[in-house]
Amino acid sequence: MSSKKELRVKVCKLNIDLQRYGLVAWTAGNVSERMSDGKRFMIKPSGVSYEDLKPSQMIICDLDGNVLEGELSPSSDTHTHAYIYRHMKDVGGVVHTHSNYAAAWSAVHSAIPCALTAMADEFGGEIPLGPFALIGNDAIGKGVVETLTGHRSSAVIMKNHGVFSIGKDATAAVKSAVMCEDVAKTTWIAKSLGTLQLIDQESVDKLFDRYQNIYGQRGK
Amino acid sequence: MSSKKELRVKVCKLNIDLQRYGLVAWTAGNVSERMSDGKRFMIKPSGVSYEDLKPSQMIICDLDGNVLEGELSPSSDTHTHAYIYRHMKDVGGVVHTHSNYAAAWSAVHSAIPCALTAMADEFGGEIPLGPFALIGNDAIGKGVVETLTGHRSSAVIMKNHGVFSIGKDATAAVKSAVMCEDVAKTTWIAKSLGTLQLIDQESVDKLFDRYQNIYGQRGK
Amino acid sequence: MSSKKELRVKVCKLNIDLQRYGLVAWTAGNVSERMSDGKRFMIKPSGVSYEDLKPSQMIICDLDGNVLEGELSPSSDTHTHAYIYRHMKDVGGVVHTHSNYAAAWSAVHSAIPCALTAMADEFGGEIPLGPFALIGNDAIGKGVVETLTGHRSSAVIMKNHGVFSIGKDATAAVKSAVMCEDVAKTTWIAKSLGTLQLIDQESVDKLFDRYQNIYGQRGK
Amino acid sequence: MSSKKELRVKVCKLNIDLQRYGLVAWTAGNVSERMSDGKRFMIKPSGVSYEDLKPSQMIICDLDGNVLEGELSPSSDTHTHAYIYRHMKDVGGVVHTHSNYAAAWSAVHSAIPCALTAMADEFGGEIPLGPFALIGNDAIGKGVVETLTGHRSSAVIMKNHGVFSIGKDATAAVKSAVMCEDVAKTTWIAKSLGTLQLIDQESVDKLFDRYQNIYGQRGK
Numbered sequence: 001m002s003s004k005k006e007l008r009v010k011v012c013k014l015n016i017d018l019q020r021y022g023l024v025a026w027t028a029g030n031v032s033e034r035m036s037d038g039k040r041f042m043i044k045p046s047g048v049s050y051e052d053l054k055p056s057q058m059i060i061c062d063l064d065g066n067v068l069e070g071e072l073s074p075s076s077d078t079h080t081h082a083y084i085y086r087h088m089k090d091v092g093g094v095v096h097t098h099s100n101y102a103a104a105w106s107a108v109h110s111a112i113p114c115a116l117t118a119m120a121d122e123f124g125g126e127i128p129l130g131p132f133a134l135i136g137n138d139a140i141g142k143g144v145v146e147t148l149t150g151h152r153s154s155a156v157i158m159k160n161h162g163v164f165s166i167g168k169d170a171t172a173a174v175k176s177a178v179m180c181e182d183v184a185k186t187t188w189i190a191k192s193l194g195t196l197q198l199i200d201q202e203s204v205d206k207l208f209d210r211y212q213n214i215y216g217q218r219g220k
Numbered sequence: 221m222s223s224k225k226e227l228r229v230k231v232c233k234l235n236i237d238l239q240r241y242g243l244v245a246w247t248a249g250n251v252s253e254r255m256s257d258g259k260r261f262m263i264k265p266s267g268v269s270y271e272d273l274k275p276s277q278m279i280i281c282d283l284d285g286n287v288l289e290g291e292l293s294p295s296s297d298t299h300t301h302a303y304i305y306r307h308m309k310d311v312g313g314v315v316h317t318h319s320n321y322a323a324a325w326s327a328v329h330s331a332i333p334c335a336l337t338a339m340a341d342e343f344g345g346e347i348p349l350g351p352f353a354l355i356g357n358d359a360i361g362k363g364v365v366e367t368l369t370g371h372r373s374s375a376v377i378m379k380n381h382g383v384f385s386i387g388k389d390a391t392a393a394v395k396s397a398v399m400c401e402d403v404a405k406t407t408w409i410a411k412s413l414g415t416l417q418l419i420d421q422e423s424v425d426k427l428f429d430r431y432q433n434i435y436g437q438r439g440k
Numbered sequence: 441m442s443s444k445k446e447l448r449v450k451v452c453k454l455n456i457d458l459q460r461y462g463l464v465a466w467t468a469g470n471v472s473e474r475m476s477d478g479k480r481f482m483i484k485p486s487g488v489s490y491e492d493l494k495p496s497q498m499i500i501c502d503l504d505g506n507v508l509e510g511e512l513s514p515s516s517d518t519h520t521h522a523y524i525y526r527h528m529k530d531v532g533g534v535v536h537t538h539s540n541y542a543a544a545w546s547a548v549h550s551a552i553p554c555a556l557t558a559m560a561d562e563f564g565g566e567i568p569l570g571p572f573a574l575i576g577n578d579a580i581g582k583g584v585v586e587t588l589t590g591h592r593s594s595a596v597i598m599k600n601h602g603v604f605s606i607g608k609d610a611t612a613a614v615k616s617a618v619m620c621e622d623v624a625k626t627t628w629i630a631k632s633l634g635t636l637q638l639i640d641q642e643s644v645d646k647l648f649d650r651y652q653n654i655y656g657q658r659g660k
Numbered sequence: 661m662s663s664k665k666e667l668r669v670k671v672c673k674l675n676i677d678l679q680r681y682g683l684v685a686w687t688a689g690n691v692s693e694r695m696s697d698g699k700r701f702m703i704k705p706s707g708v709s710y711e712d713l714k715p716s717q718m719i720i721c722d723l724d725g726n727v728l729e730g731e732l733s734p735s736s737d738t739h740t741h742a743y744i745y746r747h748m749k750d751v752g753g754v755v756h757t758h759s760n761y762a763a764a765w766s767a768v769h770s771a772i773p774c775a776l777t778a779m780a781d782e783f784g785g786e787i788p789l790g791p792f793a794l795i796g797n798d799a800i801g802k803g804v805v806e807t808l809t810g811h812r813s814s815a816v817i818m819k820n821h822g823v824f825s826i827g828k829d830a831t832a833a834v835k836s837a838v839m840c841e842d843v844a845k846t847t848w849i850a851k852s853l854g855t856l857q858l859i860d861q862e863s864v865d866k867l868f869d870r871y872q873n874i875y876g877q878r879g880k
Contacts, residue, residue, distance in 0.1 A: 025398055025399060025401075025402035026395055026398050026399060026402075028338065076434065098336070098338050098402075098406070100402070100405050100406045100409060101409060103336060103338075103406045103410075104406050104407075104409035104410035104413055105410075105413060107335040107336055107406065107407065107410035107416060107417060108410050108413045108414035108415060108416060108417060109417045110413065110414060115547040115600055116538070116543060116547055116600055116601070117575070117600055117601045117602075118468065118538050118543075118601075118602070132419075132423075134423060134426055134427065135337070135427070135430065136426075136430060159417070160335055160336055160337055160417060160419050161336070161337045161338075162337075162338070175466055178465055178466050179465060179466060182465040182466075182538075182540070185540050186538070186540045186543045186544050186547065187544075187547065188409055188412070188413060189540060189541060189544035189628055190543075190544035190545075190547035190548050191413060192412055192628070192632055193544055193545060193548045193550065193628060193631060194548035194550060195548060196547060196548060197547060197548060197549045197599070197600060199572075199600050203572075203574060206574055206576075207574065207575070210575065210576060214516065245838055245839060245842040246835055246838050246839060246842075248778065296874065318776070318778050318842075318846070320842070320845050320846045320849060321849060323776060323778075323846045323850075324846050324847075324849035324850035324853055325850075325853060327775040327776055327846065327847065327850035327856060327857060328850050328853045328854035328855060328856060328857060329857045330853065330854060352859075352863075354863060354866055354867065355777070355867070355870065356866075356870060379857070380775055380776055380777055380857060380859050381776070381777045381778075382777075382778070408849060408852070408853060411853060412852055555767040555820055556758070556763060556767055556820055556821070557795070557820055557821045557822075558688065558758050558763075558821075558822070615686055618685055618686050619685060619686060622685040622686075622758075622760070625760050626758070626760045626763045626764050626767065627764075627767065629760060629761060629764035629848060630763075630764035630765075630767035630768050632848070632852055633764055633765060633768045633770065633848060633851060634768035634770060635768060636767060636768060637767060637768060637769045637819070637820060639792075639820050643792075643794060646794055646796075647794065647795070650795065650796060654736065
C-alpha cells in the first residue's frame, strides 16, 4: 500500500512509461490505480503533454468518476476507468492506449490469435475483441467488463479503438499493455510471412498455469 | 501572444520536435507560426541540421514569402507556407513532413480511410489526398488550401510527396502531423491484416464533435 | 578470463543491452556466461525490471541449474541454459529472446532463408527452426542442442517461441541474437516486396569461411 | 579542407552517426573520407563496437587500400572504398551499410522505383540495383563504380547485400545513405498498400534539377 504522495509519483511515472514504451502518441493514453481504501482511484489529467506531466497533477476520483482532488480536468477516459473499478472488485490498475499494432487488429475486428508461448504465458490464449462503443457514457466500460470478466486475458482490444488492460495494480496493467503490443506486433509480422501456426489448447493451458504460478520472484 | 524572442524558441523547438517524433529524415520537414500581427510568419532555415538548429536562426517572412529578418535562406517550402497563411485567415501554424507512413499512402494516391476512433476524434473522418504539384510556384499551396478549405481534417497528404498540416498555432499543427503519422501507421498495419472495418458516419460525427469540444483542459 | 566481480558487471550489462537493442519487452530475455572453471554459469534473476538490474543480483548456477550463489530466483530459462552448457562443451555464452521479427518466423514454422550476405557471413546459411517444446523440463534445451549441434548457425528459432543463440562467450551470443533479429527483419521486409532471391550455396560457403577467419581485429 | 586531427573527429562521428540513424547493427557499416591530397582516405577499423570507437582509431590508407597509419585492421570493406576513390575522381566520401529497408529491396533484386518527390530531389529517379559480388577482391568496387558512373543516383543497392553511397565528402555520402533508407522504407510501405504511382520523368527531371541547385544554404 502506498501513501497518497507515493502513489502520485507511481501513477505519474507509469503514465510517462506509456510514452517511453512507444505505446502512445502526443497526449493519448492513460494509467490509473485504485487507492488503498478501494473506493477511489488516481488518474492523469486530460491532454497534458507527457513532457510536462507532474505527480502533483494526478487526479483523485471516486468510483463514479467524480473528481475529489485535483485542479485539472481528468482523463477523458475517466468514466471508463471508474466503471471498471466499480464492476471488477479485484482490479487495482487500469491502462488505456491506442498502441499501433494492437489497435490495427481492432480495426479489422479480429481478436489476436495465440501463436506465441509468451502470449500463452501472459494472456492464457488469444487477446479478445470487445464491442464498438462510443465515449461519453458507460458503453466502453461495459464492453471492457463484459469481455474480460471470466476471461484469462488481462487485455481487450476494443473495435476500431485500442487496448484496455487491467491488473492487480497499475504496474501489472502497464505490463499487460506492453506485452499486448509486443505480441500484437509479432503476430502481425508472422501473419504477413505465412500461415500462423496456433499453439494447441493443452499447451496453452500448461504455459498459462506455469507462468502465473512460477515466473518472477516469489511474493512479488 | 508570444514575444518575438519567445516565438523563436517555440518555433525552433517545434522544428526539432519533428525529428524527436520520428517524422523527418536528415534536414527535411519544417514548422512555421504566424506572428501576432497576422502579417508575418516565422520559419526555419533551409538545410540546417536539426542538431545545429538555434532560435536565432529562425527567419521572419511576410505573407508573400519574402524574408524580413534572418541571415540564412528560409525553408524551401516557405512559399507554400506563405500561400496557406495568405488564403486561410484562421491558420496560425503550418507543418510539412515526409513522414514515412503518411507519405506511403500518398504514393499510392489514396486518402487515409477512417477506421480508428482516434482518427475520427482528431480529423473528423478520412485524411484527404491532395493533388500532385511541383515545388517552385503556388501549385503546392493551392493544392493544400483547396483540399483543406471547408474540410474537417487539419492534415492533407499530397500525392507522391507527404503531409501538410495546419492549426491555430504551430503546436496544434505539429500535433496534427504527429497524429496523422500515427493513424497512417496503424491503418497500414490493419490493411495488411485484413479488411479495414470503417467507422459509420454517424459515429464519426459524434466522436469529432465531442473531441473538439470536450477533450483536454478548458481554455487551452 | 574475468574475475567473478568483473563477470557480474559484464553479464548484467549484456542483459541490459538486450533491451537497448530492442530485443526484449518488459522483463523477457536472458543472457548467461559460463564461468572460467567450466562448471558453473552466471545468469540474471527472473522477472526483475531492466531499469533495476544490478551486477550484485546476478546468480551463479551449476550445470544442473542449481543455484550456488544469489538471493533471487534465477531466470525461468535457467534449466535450458544449463542443458546447453552441459551438452555443448565449446559454448561459453547463451542468450534467449522473443525478439519480434525472429519470433514471427518461428510462429509460421519457417527457418529464415539466406538471401543476405550478412547472414551468410554470420550464420553460414539459413537460421534453422527448432521443435515446439514446453518450458519446465529438458525439452527446450534438448531442442536447441539437437538443432545447433553440427550446424553452422549460432542461433535457432524455436517454434512459436523465440531465439536461442550461443557463442564462445556471452558477448558473442548477444551478437548472434542481434544479427539474427536484424536479418529476420530484412528478410521479412524483402519477402513482402517480392520473391526472395536466395544466395547460391557456393557463395554462402565462401562468405562464411572468409568472415569467420578474417573479419575484425586479429586475436579477438 | 580539414586537418588530419579534425578529419579523425569527423570520420569517427559520422561512423557513429550510422548507428544513431538506425542504419547498422552491431559493428556493421563504415564511412570513409578522401584526404585533402586526394591520394589517401580515412576509414574506421574492422569490428570495433560503436560505443568504443575513438577518433584516434581511424585508419589512413592509400588508394590501393594499403594501411599507411593506424594500429588496428581497417574495415573489411576498405578495398571497395579504395576502388571507388581510385576510379571516381570526384568522390570525396563513401558509405556502406546493410540498412534494413534498402537491403530488403536488394534481396528481391529490384531497384527502388521513384514514387516520392523526396527521392526525385535527392537521387534524380530510381535507386539502381548493382550486381551480386563477393567480398575479397575488386568485384564489389567494380559493381559500384559501373552502376553509379554516369548515373544521377548517389546510392546503389548491391544484390543480396546492402547500400554503397558516395558524395563530395563523407557527410554528403552519409546523407545519401540516410535518405536511401528513408525512401526505401516509405516505398516498401506504399507497395504493400497498393499499386505504386510512379512520378513521370519530366517531373522527376524538374525536381532533381531544382533540388541540386537551390536547396539549402548557398555556398554550402
